[in-house]
Amino acid sequence: MSANHQEYVLEMHNIVKVFPGVRALDGMNLQVRPGTVHVIAGENGAGKSTLMKVINGQYAAEEGEIIYKGKVLEKRTIQQTIQLGISMIQQELNPIRQMTVAENIYIGREPQSLKGFVDYKKMYADTQELLDKLEIPFRSEEKLEKLSIAAFQQIEIAKAISRDASVIIMDEPTSAIADTEIEILFKQITSLKKQGVAIIFITHKMDEIFRIADDITIIRDGRWISTGPISEYDQDKVISLMVGRTITNIFPKIDVPIGDVVLEVKNLKQYGRFRDISFEVRKGEILGFSGLIGAGRSEVMRAVFGLDSYHEGEIYLHGKRVEIHNTKDAISHGIAMALEDRRAEGIIPDRSTRENITLANIRSFARKVLINSKKEKKEVQRMIDLLRIKVTTPEQLIKNLSGGNQQKVILAKWLLGNLDVLILDEPTRGIDVGSKSEIHSLMCEFAKQGLAIIMISSEMPELLEMSDRIVVMREGTIRGELQRNEASQEAIMKLAT
Amino acid sequence: MNDPVKASRTKKVSFGDIYSKYGVMLILVVIFIAASFLSGNFLTQANLTNVLRQIVVITIVGFGGTFILISAQINIAYDALLAAIGCLACITVVKTQNVFLAVGVGILIGACIGWIYGFLVTFFNIPAFIVGLAINTIARGAILMITGGRNVSKLGNFSVIGQGYIGPVPIPVIIMFVLLAVCWVILNKTCFGRHVFAVGGNPGAAEASGINVKSVIRRVYVLDGVLTAVAAIIFMSRLASGQPSAGDGYAFDAITAAVVGGASISGGSGNVIGTIIGAAIVGVINNLMNLMNVHSYWQQIVKGVIILLAVIIDVQTKKATSKAKKD
Numbered sequence: 001m002s003a004n005h006q007e008y009v010l011e012m013h014n015i016v017k018v019f020p021g022v023r024a025l026d027g028m029n030l031q032v033r034p035g036t037v038h039v040i041a042g043e044n045g046a047g048k049s050t051l052m053k054v055i056n057g058q059y060a061a062e063e064g065e066i067i068y069k070g071k072v073l074e075k076r077t078i079q080q081t082i083q084l085g086i087s088m089i090q091q092e093l094n095p096i097r098q099m100t101v102a103e104n105i106y107i108g109r110e111p112q113s114l115k116g117f118v119d120y121k122k123m124y125a126d127t128q129e130l131l132d133k134l135e136i137p138f139r140s141e142e143k144l145e146k147l148s149i150a151a152f153q154q155i156e157i158a159k160a161i162s163r164d165a166s167v168i169i170m171d172e173p174t175s176a177i178a179d180t181e182i183e184i185l186f187k188q189i190t191s192l193k194k195q196g197v198a199i200i201f202i203t204h205k206m207d208e209i210f211r212i213a214d215d216i217t218i219i220r221d222g223r224w225i226s227t228g229p230i231s232e233y234d235q236d237k238v239i240s241l242m243v244g245r246t247i248t249n250i251f252p253k254i255d256v257p258i259g260d261v262v263l264e265v266k267n268l269k270q271y272g273r274f275r276d277i278s279f280e281v282r283k284g285e286i287l288g289f290s291g292l293i294g295a296g297r298s299e300v301m302r303a304v305f306g307l308d309s310y311h312e313g314e315i316y317l318h319g320k321r322v323e324i325h326n327t328k329d330a331i332s333h334g335i336a337m338a339l340e341d342r343r344a345e346g347i348i349p350d351r352s353t354r355e356n357i358t359l360a361n362i363r364s365f366a367r368k369v370l371i372n373s374k375k376e377k378k379e380v381q382r383m384i385d386l387l388r389i390k391v392t393t394p395e396q397l398i399k400n401l402s403g404g405n406q407q408k409v410i411l412a413k414w415l416l417g418n419l420d421v422l423i424l425d426e427p428t429r430g431i432d433v434g435s436k437s438e439i440h441s442l443m444c445e446f447a448k449q450g451l452a453i454i455m456i457s458s459e460m461p462e463l464l465e466m467s468d469r470i471v472v473m474r475e476g477t478i479r480g481e482l483q484r485n486e487a488s489q490e491a492i493m494k495l496a497t
Numbered sequence: 498m499n500d501p502v503k504a505s506r507t508k509k510v511s512f513g514d515i516y517s518k519y520g521v522m523l524i525l526v527v528i529f530i531a532a533s534f535l536s537g538n539f540l541t542q543a544n545l546t547n548v549l550r551q552i553v554v555i556t557i558v559g560f561g562g563t564f565i566l567i568s569a570q571i572n573i574a575y576d577a578l579l580a581a582i583g584c585l586a587c588i589t590v591v592k593t594q595n596v597f598l599a600v601g602v603g604i605l606i607g608a609c610i611g612w613i614y615g616f617l618v619t620f621f622n623i624p625a626f627i628v629g630l631a632i633n634t635i636a637r638g639a640i641l642m643i644t645g646g647r648n649v650s651k652l653g654n655f656s657v658i659g660q661g662y663i664g665p666v667p668i669p670v671i672i673m674f675v676l677l678a679v680c681w682v683i684l685n686k687t688c689f690g691r692h693v694f695a696v697g698g699n700p701g702a703a704e705a706s707g708i709n710v711k712s713v714i715r716r717v718y719v720l721d722g723v724l725t726a727v728a729a730i731i732f733m734s735r736l737a738s739g740q741p742s743a744g745d746g747y748a749f750d751a752i753t754a755a756v757v758g759g760a761s762i763s764g765g766s767g768n769v770i771g772t773i774i775g776a777a778i779v780g781v782i783n784n785l786m787n788l789m790n791v792h793s794y795w796q797q798i799v800k801g802v803i804i805l806l807a808v809i810i811d812v813q814t815k816k817a818t819s820k821a822k823k824d
Contacts, residue, residue, distance in 0.1 A: 307704065307705060326709065344699075344701045345704075347699065348699045348703070351765075355691060359703075360707050371686055
């Protein structure tokens with residue numbers, strides 16, 4: 001090992017990658033030794049995936065140099081990068097399920113006996129040899145539709161090895177597989193190391209970092225923060241390096257007297273997604289939900305809102321048990337949710353701002369069957385003024401509004417009804433700073449008027465500044481609860497990872 | 498901060514905006530003027546009344562098709578449904594001599610078939626296109642079996658619906674305009690209409706706003722079935738006989754009318770006034786080609802080209818507006 005120490009298989013110096021308006025990578029450095037696992041750790045949005053895409057050729061960096069096996073890498077395609085020996089295993093694997101293991105491994109470069117004809121005999125024999133060598137327990141003729149995501153990963157690894165990869169990038173490979181499968185993956189990684197392959201391993205799970213890493217690079221806000229052998233770090237050090245940033249003041253939190261319990265959830269369970277979920281939220285309270293992506297926060301709230309079903313557990317409103325089977329039930333009980341993906345589940349893009357605002361409550365404007373448009377227009381104007389939605393006219397199509405104004409329209413949609421509980425999933429994601437602070441102050445106003453608010457957020461400062469209480473989830477369960485005065489980035493990360 | 502930019506953007510009127518507001522009307526006017534120059538017989542009152550009567554069935558089916566397209570669905574079974582529902586109404590007349598009962602039975606059957614269509618689509622998640630193919634074949638086979646392949650005749654007063662006049666205006670034309678008003682109100686002035694646009698425009702957001710998406714889709718198919726039944730009754734009544742093998746090409750013409758009239762093939766937009774104009778365009782072109790003795794083979798080719806052009810315009814204007822948004 002120590003002999004390899006000076007010799008890096010992959011080096012990156014002062015990489016800068018600019019997107020319109022942001023410096024996604026700003027002076028990034030990385031040195032990867034052959035035969036080691038190099039963990040890249042950072043929060044959501046720190047620039048991990050951008051960095052990986054610069055390595056695999058999807059993006060070209062504006063500044064800096066990448067040196068691979070002693071040679072400077074120029075602009076290249078993903079295909080060319082793979083041929084050079086750098087393969088990436090994506091977080092979301094998308095193999096062709098109707099094909100066999102061998103067909104997937106050799107797709108696009110099938111061995112040919114006669115030009116244009118696939119030499120199946122050679123393809124299956126070569127694949128079997130490869131699988132045996134890597135101790136992957138599948139047959140080359142097996143179809144993928146019967147196999148699991150963990151198996152797809154193994155096949156991706158085999159594919160990378162069949163292309164003589166020297167560097168394999170794994171983007172959060174453990175996020176979608178079970179604990180036992182993680183053991184198999186780690187064993188695989190150990191044997192790859194012995195063959196001299198370098199693994200770049202992206203994760204933010206603490207236990208994994210300390211189990212698998214030889215070296216670690218910590219990045220934050222697109223910048224390189226720290227690099228070294230894992231033995232020089234402990235958990236607290238990694239966390240504080242990951243999150244230590246200054247918080248700007250876009251959080252006009254006001255203190256509101258907190259009242260009785262409005263919504264209580266007891267032992268909610270959805271097979272394979274979350275279990276033992278119990279929490280309560282009170283009148284005037286903003287309850288933050290924290291956790292890594294995939295921890296199950298959105299899934300829990302979607303079930304409470306009736307979008308997805310749950311298998312066990314109870315939901316109480318004002319102390320009375322309620323059954324929620326669909327969104328209509330939830331809304332009739334005064335529960336509303338603004339979903340994470342505004343484009344997919346928030347707005348009807350080709351309709352007017354007015355119609356989007358009244359979408360959920362259009363019945364309340366109807367006399368018998370016909371809509372009273374005078375009343376509708378009046379109420380819409382009232383909401384536009386109240387939430388300070390910037391439109392030229394209420395008839396403006398919602399798709400032409402900015403993200404912040406679209407989000408305000410969604411809030412207006414819910415405020416039109418009789419609301420007790422408002423669930424917000426990433427309420428300010430992708431929204432500019434000005435609108436962000438406006439939405440935060442609206443949240444405080446709603447709380448003041450007696451609404452109970454649940455806010456899922458992946459932004460630490462938002463969680464810490466806006467929440468009265470924070471529930472932390474991990475892997476489908478609630479790991480702890482922090483009062484406003486005991487919450488800190490470190491405390492949350494400790495529970496979440 | 499970027500208000501002036503936004504204000505100027507909304508004031509700038511794009512081709513897409515103009516087309517979606519006035520495009521079909523302009524096309525109809527142009528074709529109308531061209532037709533009156535190309536054929537001396539076109540502008541006679543007899544011929545124009547004839548055109549109006551001919552487009553009635555296409556238009557009414559097209560109204561149903563418009564609701565279907567707005568909700569991002571498709572029904573391609575109109576050909577056989579017109580024959581099947583029409584003949585069943587005719588059989589009722591022959592058996593009972595009661596015209597009102599026959600109309601009621603026809604509409605009820607239309608509604609039931611619509612519900613079944615919607616149920617198959619929403620409950621089993623079968624693509625609407627496949628359900629349409631299957632129902633078309635089943636309906637055609639069933640009505641040929643029931644009638645033994647023979648026309649149903651001796652309809653008595655039943656033919657008044659399709660052939661009668663109130664003053665100078667044919668009854669079917671009156672029915673068409675009444676249904677236009679009804680459909681316009683349903684689409685633009687009721688909660689159900691709003692829900693149809695929402696479900697077709699973004700089912701995810703509709704669901705998350707408390708709308709029962711599947712129920713809306715089923716009700717759209719029921720409405721479509723009712724409208725198809727009315728069209729079928731007028732169709733058979735005008736022919737004064739129930740013809741189990743009639744109806745070929747109507748699905749195509751009705752969907753063309755809706756799409757030419759601005760209903761988007763990807764759902765979320767469309768309007769019934771556009772559909773009636775679209776049907777008029779199709780009707781005038783058909784009529785003109787007949788007046789000019791264009792061979793029927795050529796007529797089919799021309800119609801195919803028209804629907805392709807309408808869809809290309811739909812897709813292109815969509816692309817243009819989404820590009821304008823990104824700039």
